[in-house]
Amino acid sequence: MLDLKVKKAVAAGAAGVVIVNDREGDMRGGLTGPQARVPVVGVRKQDGDLRGYAEIVASTMSERRVTRNLIVQTPQGRTDEVIMVGAHLDSVQEGPGINDNGSGSAAVLELALRMRQFQPDRAVRFVWWGAEELGLLGSKHYVESLSQQERENIGLYLNLDMIASPNSIYGIFDGDDSDRVGEGPGPRGSDEIERTFQAFYDSRGLPHTGVDFTGRSDYGPFIMAGIPAGGVFTGADAQKTAEQAAQFGGIPDKPLDPCYHLACDTIKNIHLVALDVNADAIAHAVAAYAFWDR
Structure with missing residues (x-):
């Protein structure tokens, strides 16, 4: 962070x-x-990376803007172990943000609409975050405004950010740091979330890989507060490796999302199969926890 x-x-x-x-x-x-x-x-x-001395001149502007989080919760279900599902609703100024993050926002909306038919054992809270691209401002404000008891009443948080990248992978946040590479594990319980997503992809015969909690999306404030978190991710500006191309298909040595934060992040920048699969993955995870009464 x-x-x-x-x-x-x-x-x-x-x-x-x-x-x-x-x-x-x-x-x-x-x-x-x-x-x-x-x-x-x-x-x-x-x-x-350059060596030497430099004088930095920065022209800055500081102003106050109002942004909002949109929060919806099922009327049914226990509220002492709420299942939270979130996606950021904003985009960068440089592009329309259809993959980043219209893809995640649409999946959360569809899941919320479908949940009207059911009565979960645990309440499900759907959130569309504001101002993620400015530094996770919406999710930071939300978590920081909670009392300790309100934080403890959140069973887990599931994040959807960029779930339909054109040159995609099926990435699952590495809750237990099982690959021992990069960032460490998430809070206790994040490993179980990872296994839940792994079981979903395995049931479909689909490959998957772990991705690190880098703090670049709205799960960041939750894991900083000790709340279990997880989610799926198809990639941003990182280059697809030859190994990933062999595992997932696609084009090696090209960005997972070639239109990341660019004007070309339009409806044409969506991998429809990945969008459908990952929307199902998040629905599977929500069902696994919201309808499990222990």
Whole structure:
């Protein structure tokens, strides 16, 4: 989480912070918000890798905008172990955001509409987050505004962000860090969520792979609060490896979503099969937990 990095840098005596992107390509940088006590800017990876001295000139604008989260909950079901399902509703200014994240938002909406026919044992809370692209602002505000008891009343959180990338993989958030690569595990219970999704893909004879909790989507505030989390993900700007192409098909050495944060993220940028499969996957997971009365 970038704000955590900034806080640690300030605590160590930094007069300013330059955050270097961890991957190639352009990035949007700027002040992290009113909570930052020092100037904070971001630079591209290729610029951060250069040796030498540089003077950074940043033109910034600070303003207040109002955004909202949309929250819907089933009237039936226990409320001491609520099942939460969420997707961010906003997109970047550079593109319409049909995969990022119209795909996840549409799947959550369809699931919410279907749930009207059922009476779950546990209440299901559907959320469409605001301002994810500005730093997970909607989900951060939501989690931070909860009392400790309200946090404990959330059984788990399932995240849908980019579930229909054109050059897709079937990624499951690695709840137990079973691959021992990259980021660590999620909170206790996240491993069980991962296994639930694995069982779904296995039942369909579909390949799947673990993806790290990098903190780049709305599960971030939940795992920081110790709430079990999981979800599915078909990829963003990372290049598809030869191994992934052999496993999932598609084109190696090309981005999983070639239109990530670009104007071409239109309805033509959707992998319809992946969208259908992953919508079913999330419905399977919700059913597994919402209708399991123990």
